[in-house]
Amino acid sequence: MTTxxxxxxxxxxxxxxxxxxxxxxxxEAAVAAPTAGQIQVRNLCMSVDPYMRGRMVDRKSYVPPFxxxxxxxxxxxxxxxxxxxxxxxxxxHVESMxxxxxxxxxxxxxxxxxxxxxxxxxxxxxxxxxxxxMTAYVGLLGAAELKDGETVFVSGAxxxxxxxxxQIAKLKGCHVLGSAGNPEKVALLTDELGFDYGFDYHNxxxxxxxxxxxxxxxxxxxxxxxAEHLQAALMCMRQFGRVALCGAIAQYNDxxxxxxxxxxxxxxxxxxxxxxxxxxHYDHMRADFRREMTGWVTSGEIKYxxxxxxxxxxxxxxxxxxxxxxxTGKMIVNI
Amino acid sequence: MTTxxxxxxxxxxxxxxxxxxxxxxxxEAAVAAPTAGQIQVRNLCMSVDPYMRGRMVDRKSYVPPFxxxxxxxxxxxxxxxxxxxxxxxxxxHVESMxxxxxxxxxxxxxxxxxxxxxxxxxxxxxxxxxxxxMTAYVGLLGAAELKDGETVFVSGAxxxxxxxxxQIAKLKGCHVLGSAGNPEKVALLTDELGFDYGFDYHNxxxxxxxxxxxxxxxxxxxxxxxAEHLQAALMCMRQFGRVALCGAIAQYNDxxxxxxxxxxxxxxxxxxxxxxxxxxHYDHMRADFRREMTGWVTSGEIKYxxxxxxxxxxxxxxxxxxxxxxxTGKMIVNI
Numbered sequence: 001m002t003t004x005x006x007x008x009x010x011x012x013x014x015x016x017x018x019x020x021x022x023x024x025x026x027x028e029a030a031v032a033a034p035t036a037g038q039i040q041v042r043n044l045c046m047s048v049d050p051y052m053r054g055r056m057v058d059r060k061s062y063v064p065p066f067x068x069x070x071x072x073x074x075x076x077x078x079x080x081x082x083x084x085x086x087x088x089x090x091x092x093h094v095e096s097m098x099x100x101x102x103x104x105x106x107x108x109x110x111x112x113x114x115x116x117x118x119x120x121x122x123x124x125x126x127x128x129x130x131x132x133x134m135t136a137y138v139g140l141l142g143a144a145e146l147k148d149g150e151t152v153f154v155s156g157a158x159x160x161x162x163x164x165x166x167q168i169a170k171l172k173g174c175h176v177l178g179s180a181g182n183p184e185k186v187a188l189l190t191d192e193l194g195f196d197y198g199f200d201y202h203n204x205x206x207x208x209x210x211x212x213x214x215x216x217x218x219x220x221x222x223x224x225x226x227a228e229h230l231q232a233a234l235m236c237m238r239q240f241g242r243v244a245l246c247g248a249i250a251q252y253n254d255x256x257x258x259x260x261x262x263x264x265x266x267x268x269x270x271x272x273x274x275x276x277x278x279x280x281h282y283d284h285m286r287a288d289f290r291r292e293m294t295g296w297v298t299s300g301e302i303k304y305x306x307x308x309x310x311x312x313x314x315x316x317x318x319x320x321x322x323x324x325x326x327x328t329g330k331m332i333v334n335i
Numbered sequence: 336m337t338t339x340x341x342x343x344x345x346x347x348x349x350x351x352x353x354x355x356x357x358x359x360x361x362x363e364a365a366v367a368a369p370t371a372g373q374i375q376v377r378n379l380c381m382s383v384d385p386y387m388r389g390r391m392v393d394r395k396s397y398v399p400p401f402x403x404x405x406x407x408x409x410x411x412x413x414x415x416x417x418x419x420x421x422x423x424x425x426x427x428h429v430e431s432m433x434x435x436x437x438x439x440x441x442x443x444x445x446x447x448x449x450x451x452x453x454x455x456x457x458x459x460x461x462x463x464x465x466x467x468x469m470t471a472y473v474g475l476l477g478a479a480e481l482k483d484g485e486t487v488f489v490s491g492a493x494x495x496x497x498x499x500x501x502q503i504a505k506l507k508g509c510h511v512l513g514s515a516g517n518p519e520k521v522a523l524l525t526d527e528l529g530f531d532y533g534f535d536y537h538n539x540x541x542x543x544x545x546x547x548x549x550x551x552x553x554x555x556x557x558x559x560x561x562a563e564h565l566q567a568a569l570m571c572m573r574q575f576g577r578v579a580l581c582g583a584i585a586q587y588n589d590x591x592x593x594x595x596x597x598x599x600x601x602x603x604x605x606x607x608x609x610x611x612x613x614x615x616h617y618d619h620m621r622a623d624f625r626r627e628m629t630g631w632v633t634s635g636e637i638k639y640x641x642x643x644x645x646x647x648x649x650x651x652x653x654x655x656x657x658x659x660x661x662x663t664g665k666m667i668v669n670i
Binding site: 268 | 597
């Protein structure tokens with residue numbers, strides 16, 4: 001039996017500032033039987049990620065903007081229900097960008113077959129073994145050129161990317177600091193994930209916290225937050241330090257451009273490098289990432305957390321939660 | 336006969352904002368006869384450089400601050416008048432940091448002997464063959480990792496560093512844009528120094544100028560200016576572009592921290608690298624610089640300009656002129 005309808009989530013209008021539930025609409029769509037080269041998939045879970053906020057604005061960015069009244073896209077894991085492609089069998093798990101919907105029929109090209117049996121729960125392929133995990137891996141080892149034993153600070157450290165950044169750095173013998181948005185998340189960092197120092201950035205003197213946790217300064221700052229976090233980290237960098245610019249979640253809902261750090265000129269005397277990146281810039285590291293991270297996860301050397309919402313109709317709420325600190329680790333919508 | 340007195344320039348008080356003549360004082364100092372290991376030198380010319388502005392403020396920086404009532408220091412070229420060191424003979428030319436004075440007696444350690452006969456006029460060793468020339472060379476080939484044939488923009492392009500940056504980039508087959516502060520300087524760039532496109536940044540729409548001169552965008556931006564120049568260049572960078580952060584002369588006289596560029600997050604999607612540097616970070620490139628630049632200057636492949644003030648009592652005025660655009664090329668004080 002194959003699915004014949006899917007509830008899909010679309011952008012009803014473009015969010016201004018913080019996203020709201022009424023920026024999204026759920027519609028019912030027909031799912032056709034697959035024709036030659038196509039597969040029909042029922043999604044198990046989907047990802048909501050901060051980068052999607054940028055695609056909700058109608059401007060040029062590194063990915064094209066979402067359109068009003070079209071079903072949104074994003075990472076998801078599903079199971080094949082019908083196949084007209086030789087490489088995909090009914091029951092295979094697949095990873096694709098056809099998220100924000102319960103089911104779909106699409107060309108198999110561009111869909112990754114993960115096989116009938118998974119090494120980890122399906123949702124892990126959207127987090128630690130997927131895009132956020134690879135973002136952590138390539139940002140730290142690629143963009144920031146991490147060396148063993150350095151001092152590393154990561155902001156948004158309880159999030160899907162930050163929590164992995166800190167644990168990779170610990171595996172490399174580093175001294176690791178992390179900021180998070182509430183005391184429970186801070187406790188997670190130091191009590192469960194092995195961070196050396198954690199702090200709640202709310203009402204904190206960021207520079208004082210960094211100096212407390214890293215009296216000799218920072219070699220690497222992995223920036224998920226931007227704004228005041230970036231300025232404070234720059235104040236604390238050591239000579240030849242590197243900043244990996246990964247995200248600026250504090251700024252994604254800004255309606256006006258926000259001034260940058262007022263101390264960027266410190267980079268001159270200290271010989272600092274700030275390097276922006278997105279995961280696709282480091283496709284050449286994908287095989288290494290898959291191999292190393294699968295090993296670390298199955299051995300328990302790297303732990304991961306998830307925050308889940310149930311039902312496709314909760315996808316908008318889950319997305320908004322990324323900006324209010326509702327998630328610890330990866331934010332997942334179970335479908 | 337040896338000198339027995341020297342007019343020295345000291346900081347009378349710390350400048351606030353733009354430096355003024357009364358921030359400096361000229362005093363008369365005794366110059367002792369050299370003892371074992373020392374040499375006595377009469378300066379021919381001295382350098383004033385933008386980085387010195389930072390040392391006039393009492394704050395931690397990459398070089399310690401100047402002290403009130405102590406003779407200032409800076410690059411200079413002089414002639415040995417008396418020597419108690421075997422490696423220095425009367426008549427040898429020397430390069431040292433004992434500038435802002437007519438004469439001095441100091442330990443020969445840390446003083447470079449350029450020999451009795453120079454390959455170029457003495458002042459060239461303060462500019463194209465000295466620190467500014469090497470700053471251009473290491474910033475472009477080291478910090479910015481220039482590749483042949485790229486598109487390069489340099490701000491402050493008629494200055495001591497910028498004018499050399501542009502010419503090196505042309506020797507590497509690049510398409511080169513430069514900004515300068517008046518029409519005469521812009522004409523110098525395109526008519527004499529071989530730049531492909533020059534513009535006067537006063538009252539200009541910087542982004543529009545950059546798009547006109549580089550419709551496909553910039554691979555490298557060599558930043559001597561900071562502020563609006565940096566923000567505009569970021570708007571125009573191509574994927575994987577590099578920004579060499581060399582100076583921020585537009586900001587050196589600020590009395591309050593100035594916000595950074597409001598578009599730094601563009602570095603993420605484009606995979607941009609911003610790297611700060613000072614010349615001493617690239618000491619390992621010194622031999623290559625001396626060899627290549629001496630060749631380019633003696634062959635006429637690289638041209639250089641100087642603006643000169645005569646007399647040690649004009650040093651403060653020459654220094655102030657760096658910030659009012661009084662110089663084309665290297666600012667030199669003849670002593």
